[in-house]
Amino acid sequence: MVTMRDVAQRAGVSIATVSFVLNDTKPVTAATRAKIEQAMAELGFRRNVVARALASRRTHIIAMAYPALDHKFGFSAAEFFTSAADAARKQDYHLVLWPVGNDGSELTELVGQGLVDGVVLMEVQLDDPRVSVLRETGTPFAMIGRTSALEGLSHVDIDFDQTVEDAVEYVYGLGHRRLALISGNLNDPLFSTYGPYVRSEAAYRRIAPQYGIETVVMESSGSTLAGQEAMARLVRDHPETTAVLIVNEFAALGAVSGLNRLGRRIPEDISVLPLLMAPEMAALTNPELTIMRTPGPELGQLGTEALIRQLEGADPLPPQLVPAKLHPGATTAPPPS
Amino acid sequence: MVTMRDVAQRAGVSIATVSFVLNDTKPVTAATRAKIEQAMAELGFRRNVVARALASRRTHIIAMAYPALDHKFGFSAAEFFTSAADAARKQDYHLVLWPVGNDGSELTELVGQGLVDGVVLMEVQLDDPRVSVLRETGTPFAMIGRTSALEGLSHVDIDFDQTVEDAVEYVYGLGHRRLALISGNLNDPLFSTYGPYVRSEAAYRRIAPQYGIETVVMESSGSTLAGQEAMARLVRDHPETTAVLIVNEFAALGAVSGLNRLGRRIPEDISVLPLLMAPEMAALTNPELTIMRTPGPELGQLGTEALIRQLEGADPLPPQLVPAKLHPGATTAPPPS
């Protein structure tokens, strides 16, 4: 292994000076810098990040805490992760995907080891126990999602109000007057405080009346099967519905196949518009889904940047809400006349 | 931060002795051990893994190198990753998901930094440039998949021969005599040396004749759309086909919707059997797919264990091939009479 000592020796300087040019932490004359850079190149030097971490008390590793037990890791999650990883890399950080339980104990374990400088929290619950853990241990963190009490917590999230408003406006504009929102199962303790369900539903209950639309909300767990079952209930209880807005992306796939199975043609008889979905997933159905596209790339990046700013002591990034945007497909059309 | 020095002081021993009980590297009397363990508990000591890494030249971090540019990170990939992460944790290692390009340059960067002890290689090509990089840098690694020249490289992989044999036997047993295999696009330079395509196709060409089955092989890229298009070609060129075996899981979803769209009922008119798929993905279609289930959990674990054995200097794990197993669904049935 080539060390800074080797570089310093070859360049005829001290290792401190090598460190200064490597990190750009102190002014160094152009001549000295050139000698050092040449030596580094000739020797193929790569700074040992472990030694740097120990000496600087900064590992430059960020953990993305993903509650894989409660949430499937699908295309949307992958989008968040890869954009966050890219953002981290651009700022000389490593992003580690960390599958953790939701109770915070694994997180305690992780941060106690001193491996990570900070944590990006995915799939935040309204009263997330992981937040307490991170606060108590004094670990810097940023949330993708929001707890209900924010108190200056660094976060970015989907703009559910705007997303629901845009979705309603879109289908209303197509001529639909009989809508249904399929939200989550708020009786399931795991999801009763899950932001996307709670906030989408609240937004819908507020916005639908503004359009003079009767507020029909049904619930569904986050699986294909549950989505199919929800459609059976919908067709039975609200056969007049011409457009379905649906929060969970797995349930949305089930909604499509469920409606097909029930003999409802999409979009001729009924339109389907998921409120949060990744394009890769939308391409899996036939017809391809019109979706509100989850802003995973934006939020992954913003969440990571928010955290890195904290770590670097820069001005904090103000909380940002990003709406899902309409991504055209073939599952929406004017209602049957 | 509580350090070993604090623990040693409280227990009235040297830090060396604390290290010995922590790592179980030298015999320590029960009394001393008890004192130390009590001190650790009282102080809430957690060993700093960065310091350990620097002193021992072992970070206990493993990278899973996933070529995210060329391969979608879907449910199957997630299965590999989570089972590998679990296996690593059980042996006191961290597993890091590392999205890398296929050319090896990012990998060079990563291993040069000294952050990882070894690498688990995912989606290995038959002549994978990443293998050369790891060899040249002397980085321990294990492959999930296989290059064509193995020379004692540590690997685990899908048993394509067995998988294809089981799949053919199954549909043959249902009464099918007119099969088609949808493999990959071997003209695409990215996938012409991709093991799953090459090996499945080779196995099929060998096995089909043994059953007296005419060998029909078509190609498809790995997307839903490509799978749909492949079905259009199949129905046009080989309308007599009653069972489709298909390698790529995304193309398989497209095959289902494509056949539906073409008016072929599944499974009444034609059976569909993906040769490699995760159950979460099989549940996305209607009807739910009968699949050969990708042994992701097994291979993720075995690959990680193979690597850790190398790292620990234990007896190497012999290469293991694990077949995909039949996972019943509703897309296979006897052929129309």
Add this chain to the structure above:
DNA sequence: CTGAAAGCGCTTACAG
């Protein structure tokens, strides 16, 4: 602008 030296929190020969 540059260098000598202490120190990050551990592990590991070496000695006893």
Add this chain to the structure above:
DNA sequence: CTGAAAGCGCTTACAG
């Protein structure tokens, strides 16, 4: 069985 001490490869006051 236990301890004193060197060392892992860096960073960072401090001094000049």
